[in-house]
Amino acid sequence: xxxxxxxxxxxxxxxxxxxxxxxxxxxxxxxxxxxxxxxxxxxxxxxxxxxxxxxxxxxxxxxxxxxxxxxxxxxxxxxxxxxxxxxxxxxxxxxxxxxxxxxxxxxxxxxxxxxxxxxxxxxxxxxxxxxxxxxxxxxxxxxxxxxxxxxxxxxxxxxxxxxxxxxxxxxxxxxxxxxxxxxxxxxxxxxxxxxxxxxxxxxxxxxxxxxxxxxxxxxxxxxxxxxxxxxxxxxxxxxxxxxxxxxxxxxxxxxxxxxxxxxxxxxxxxxxxxxxxxxxxxxxxxxxxxxxxxxxxxxxxxxxxxxxxxxxxxxxxxxxxx
Amino acid sequence: xxxxxxxxxxxxxxxxxxxxxxxxxxxxxxxxxxxxxxxxxxxxxxxxxxxxxxxxxxxxxxxxxxxxxxxxxxxxxxxxxxxxxxxxxxxxxxxxxxxxxxxxxxxxxxxxxxxxxxxxxxxxxxxxxxxxxxxxxxxxxxxxxxxxxxxxxxxxxxxxxxxxxxxxxxxxxxxxxxxxxxxxxxxxxxxxxxxxxxxxxxxxxxxxxxxxxxxxxxxxxxxxxxxxxxxxxxxxxxxxxxxxxxxxxxxxxxxxxxxxxxxxxxxxxxxxxxxxxxxxxxxxxxxxxxxxxxxxxxxxxxxxxxxxxxxxxxxxxxxxxxxxxxxxx
Amino acid sequence: xxxxxxxxxxxxxxxxxxxxxxxxxxxxxxxxxxxxxxxxxxxxxxxxxxxxxxxxxxxxxxxxxxxxxxxxxxxxxxxxxxxxxxxxxxxxxxxxxxxxxxxxxxxxxxxxxxxxxxxxxxxxxxxxxxxxxxxxxxxxxxxxxxxxxxxxxxxxxxxxxxxxxxxxxxxxxxxxxxxxxxxxxxxxxxxxxxxxxxxxxxxxxxxxxxxxxxxxxxxxxxxxxxxxxxxxxxxxxxxxxxxxxxxxxxxxxxxxxxxxxxxxxxxxxxxxxxxxxxxxxxxxxxxxxxxxxxxxxxxxxxxxxxxxxxxxxxxxxxxxxxxxxxxxxxxxxxxxxxxxxxxx
Numbered sequence: 001x002x003x004x005x006x007x008x009x010x011x012x013x014x015x016x017x018x019x020x021x022x023x024x025x026x027x028x029x030x031x032x033x034x035x036x037x038x039x040x041x042x043x044x045x046x047x048x049x050x051x052x053x054x055x056x057x058x059x060x061x062x063x064x065x066x067x068x069x070x071x072x073x074x075x076x077x078x079x080x081x082x083x084x085x086x087x088x089x090x091x092x093x094x095x096x097x098x099x100x101x102x103x104x105x106x107x108x109x110x111x112x113x114x115x116x117x118x119x120x121x122x123x124x125x126x127x128x129x130x131x132x133x134x135x136x137x138x139x140x141x142x143x144x145x146x147x148x149x150x151x152x153x154x155x156x157x158x159x160x161x162x163x164x165x166x167x168x169x170x171x172x173x174x175x176x177x178x179x180x181x182x183x184x185x186x187x188x189x190x191x192x193x194x195x196x197x198x199x200x201x202x203x204x205x206x207x208x209x210x211x212x213x214x215x216x217x218x219x220x221x222x223x224x225x226x227x228x229x230x231x232x233x234x235x236x237x238x239x240x241x242x243x244x245x246x247x248x249x250x251x252x253x254x255x256x257x258x259x260x261x262x263x264x265x266x267x268x269x270x271x272x273x274x275x276x277x278x279x280x281x282x283x284x285x286x287x288x289x290x291x292x293x294x295x296x297x298x299x300x301x302x303x304x305x306x307x308x309x310x311x312x313x314x315x316x317x318x319x320x321x322x
Numbered sequence: 323x324x325x326x327x328x329x330x331x332x333x334x335x336x337x338x339x340x341x342x343x344x345x346x347x348x349x350x351x352x353x354x355x356x357x358x359x360x361x362x363x364x365x366x367x368x369x370x371x372x373x374x375x376x377x378x379x380x381x382x383x384x385x386x387x388x389x390x391x392x393x394x395x396x397x398x399x400x401x402x403x404x405x406x407x408x409x410x411x412x413x414x415x416x417x418x419x420x421x422x423x424x425x426x427x428x429x430x431x432x433x434x435x436x437x438x439x440x441x442x443x444x445x446x447x448x449x450x451x452x453x454x455x456x457x458x459x460x461x462x463x464x465x466x467x468x469x470x471x472x473x474x475x476x477x478x479x480x481x482x483x484x485x486x487x488x489x490x491x492x493x494x495x496x497x498x499x500x501x502x503x504x505x506x507x508x509x510x511x512x513x514x515x516x517x518x519x520x521x522x523x524x525x526x527x528x529x530x531x532x533x534x535x536x537x538x539x540x541x542x543x544x545x546x547x548x549x550x551x552x553x554x555x556x557x558x559x560x561x562x563x564x565x566x567x568x569x570x571x572x573x574x575x576x577x578x579x580x581x582x583x584x585x586x587x588x589x590x591x592x593x594x595x596x597x598x599x600x601x602x603x604x605x606x607x608x609x610x611x612x613x614x615x616x617x618x619x620x621x622x623x624x625x626x627x628x629x630x631x632x633x634x635x636x637x638x639x640x641x642x643x644x645x646x647x648x649x650x651x
Numbered sequence: 652x653x654x655x656x657x658x659x660x661x662x663x664x665x666x667x668x669x670x671x672x673x674x675x676x677x678x679x680x681x682x683x684x685x686x687x688x689x690x691x692x693x694x695x696x697x698x699x700x701x702x703x704x705x706x707x708x709x710x711x712x713x714x715x716x717x718x719x720x721x722x723x724x725x726x727x728x729x730x731x732x733x734x735x736x737x738x739x740x741x742x743x744x745x746x747x748x749x750x751x752x753x754x755x756x757x758x759x760x761x762x763x764x765x766x767x768x769x770x771x772x773x774x775x776x777x778x779x780x781x782x783x784x785x786x787x788x789x790x791x792x793x794x795x796x797x798x799x800x801x802x803x804x805x806x807x808x809x810x811x812x813x814x815x816x817x818x819x820x821x822x823x824x825x826x827x828x829x830x831x832x833x834x835x836x837x838x839x840x841x842x843x844x845x846x847x848x849x850x851x852x853x854x855x856x857x858x859x860x861x862x863x864x865x866x867x868x869x870x871x872x873x874x875x876x877x878x879x880x881x882x883x884x885x886x887x888x889x890x891x892x893x894x895x896x897x898x899x900x901x902x903x904x905x906x907x908x909x910x911x912x913x914x915x916x917x918x919x920x921x922x923x924x925x926x927x928x929x930x931x932x933x934x935x936x937x938x939x940x941x942x943x944x945x946x947x948x949x950x951x952x953x954x955x956x957x958x959x960x961x962x963x964x965x966x967x968x969x970x971x972x973x974x975x976x977x978x979x980x981x982x983x984x985x986x987x988x989x990x991x992x993x994x995x
């Protein structure tokens with residue numbers, strides 16, 4: 001009986017479905033995804049492949065033909081002492097700044113999760129370093145750390161920390177601290193600006209995590225008589241761990257791959273002492289014109305990025321299954 | 323460390339107390355677990371200590387908040403002071419930089435607009451940003467819809483993969499992209515930025531919109547399809563109108579990212595009349611040793627403040643995107 | 652007006668069958684209820700008829716036309732969702748006119764039709780409001796007006812009363828059925844609420860685990876259940892099922908047919924020893940809870956009846972032979988059914 005029913009249906013005139021092809025999910029889904037995917041493949045995927053090809057070739061701005069030279073670019077890079085400084089700086093700036101950011105962001109997030117007068121203003125000010133275009137924010141620091149007119153120097157002079165007889169030692173006897181002129185001070189300045197600029201994002205991400213801890217969990221801990229430290233270590237930190245990881249991962253990416261801070265603040269100087277991978281790749285590849293060299297230097301960023309991406313993926317996957 | 327910990331503790335107590343106060347009506351001082359309830363003197367002592375702790379907490383809170391606000395805002399404060407200073411006042415290291423020793427002036431802002439190419443930079447930035455926003459919407463809206471509604475189980479995974487593209491830094495790609503840009507004949511024009519910026523705005527905005535579309539009930543678009551529209555018609559007439567806040571977030575974010583970008587612009591554009599604010603100000607207005615610091619700072623502040631206000635309006639939505647779903651609620 | 656028919660219709664999600672080879676046909680203008688517990692596949696079946704879910708297998712016919720692979724807009728149907736799915740960004744007027752705009756009717760005709768539909772449902776007063784300004788009942792009426800306005804061939808309703816409170820639900824049942832009788836459009840109504848099904852359906856299709864257990868009028872479903880699932884899913888409390896030692900079959904009877912032996916007493920009555928251990932007074936009626944042998948059994952009386960069975964006692968109770976239904980102990984299928992209700 002059911003067989004005849006099928007035959008029946010087959011014999012019936014089925015309305016043409018040709019003009020409805022875009023209504024099918026299996027068609028519409030890929031069609032809608034296509035523009036974005038094409039864009040990403042064409043302008044991220046292909047350039048990435050091109051970057052690898054460049055790094056293995058002797059291509060320059062003058063000679064655009066790609067002649068493969070094996071790992072020569074990588075060997076040249078590793079041989080250069082500037083590159084080694086840049087590599088070291090990149091890691092030091094990233095690791096140290098993000099450790100400081102993690103501590104400060106936790107404190108600041110706690111402050112901003114409390115209620116107090118003027119909180120909106122504080123939040124607005126605290127967010128400024130993140131919302132302002134990096135180049136312009138760093139420009140502000142360039143002026144604030146000026147060799148002659150730095151207001152910080154003025155303040156230090158007033159309190160007697162700067163100038164002849166400074167208790168900080170003879171390095172501070174001048175009328176100005178020259179924040180960007182001594183290698184160690186320039187490195188400190190770059191590090192400081194990185195902390196300044198990545199702190200807001202980490203803070204607001206932690207704040208989001210903090211406010212998402214369910215009140216009943218906190219209440220239960222209170223009722224159970226858990227003291228402050230027990231609460232922090234047994235509840236808050238474990239619950240916030242994934243979100244802290246997210247916050248730090250962004251900080252790592254944005255610090256590790258950044259060249260703007262160094263480019264504007266010091267141009268990698270004095271004597272390349274603040275050079276980082278990204279800025280060195282720029283100076284070599286774009287300003288110096290050896291595209292192959294530049295691409296090879298930039299590719300040193302890649303392994304760390306892959307690591308960060310993998311961790312982000314794990315966190316996102318876990319968040320999905322919870 | 324101990325100082326920090328104590329501060330945290332104080333803050334925590336404040337929050338807890340306030341929550342308690344809003345939930346339970348009378349703020350009766352609870353006796354501590356060790357204090358016998360009948361001991362009036364101990365009760366009184368507890369209460370006084372609690373009051374002292376509370377005052378101390380508020381104090382620490384305000385001090386910490388002020389410290390961070392100053393830390394974050396320091397260069398901006400100096401920026402804004404500088405804008406209104408006359409040369410004689412600014413370029414004298416012995417004058418107190420926080421005060422206006424000479425009357426404030428608007429001359430530096432006039433100078434910026436009349437004697438520099440700032441207006442050109444601003445116009446370029448605006449044009450690039452609007453075009454980038456458009457390209458981003460064209461790419462991200464359909465992709466986000468597809469991934470959140472049509473792709474089924476692999477939609478989320480693919481969405482995260484696309485989001486990760488946002489993390490691919492300009493410093494990794496600017497060298498090969500400079501070749502792509504040159505091959506397309508866009509070198510040294512702001513069109514290069516219009517072409518390249520969506521490579522990071524589309525991934526982030528797709529992810530942001532995916533979250534937004536998921537929060538819209540399917541019923542509405544299904545109802546529209548029942549009511550006689552194709553799926554595309556249903557999206558256009560029901561999903562998009564309901565998603566206006568999400569779309570606005572995407573517009574603001576792409577706009578802001580365009581204002582922020584520095585590396586690609588620096589690598590692709592060298593003629594001053596094609597530059598955007600981010601690179602124009604930092605490369606064209608700083609010339610050798612001749613710094614027009616007041617005008618420079620004006621150039622930065624004019625951009626920084628409006629963007630900051632916009633960010634604050636959409637902050638929660640941006641953060642929802644950044645947290646990758648690791649924060650619930 | 653049209654007949655809806657599905658043939659061997661299946662839907663599998665990741666290999667799990669939500670709808671498992673269903674054959675079912677409505678008659679013209681009928682109020683057909685799909686009844687079943689949550690997860691039985693009734694909503695999936697409805698969504699396939701509406702075109703929102705592509706079937707894995709089988710065919711769907713509306714008005715004799717195969718629509719299996721057509722999108723919703725090619726099916727001339729209207730659907731009311733559980734949530735009512737009113738467009739939050741449109742006024743009530745625009746909500747109702749929305750399907751007419753899709754059909755590209757002239758403006759004047761749209762206005763006329765919206766006024767007509769709003770009049771039928773008594774919502775002329777708030778055409779300018781937005782959905783969020785309406786009560787649950789008003790929203791439901793707007794959703795119905797929107798479904799009605801383009802005179803569809805079929806109404807599909809997905810638990811439209813479940814968002815109303817209990818009091819409002821009774822009157823909404825009344826309104827909904829009256830409305831369907833007036834417009835006479837074939838209606839397929841999904842619910843898990845047996846009161847709605849019994850009260851409104853011309854016929855009920857009882858579903859479980861993706862299959863149809865029985866199709867029939869409310870009387871048939873209640874009085875002549877096709878199997879133990881239907882017997883125990885309908886009726887509150889459900890049908891008692893007592894194993895019969897002699898035949899090995901299951902004997903089923905409704906609680907209201909279970910009365911003391913002395914009250915019935917006749918040749919056509921079957922006697923059971925009933926041990927009562929608890930009684931419940933529910934206002935209009937009284938329930939006795941107890942056992943026949945090992946099996947639980949419930950008896951139901953009007954509260955004002957003078958039956959007075961002592962708690963803890965074992966008394967003889969009886970069921971009229973006609974009210975006893977016999978089921979297969981393993982398959983649960985009815986053994987003594989006069990007609991086969993399994994037919995589509």
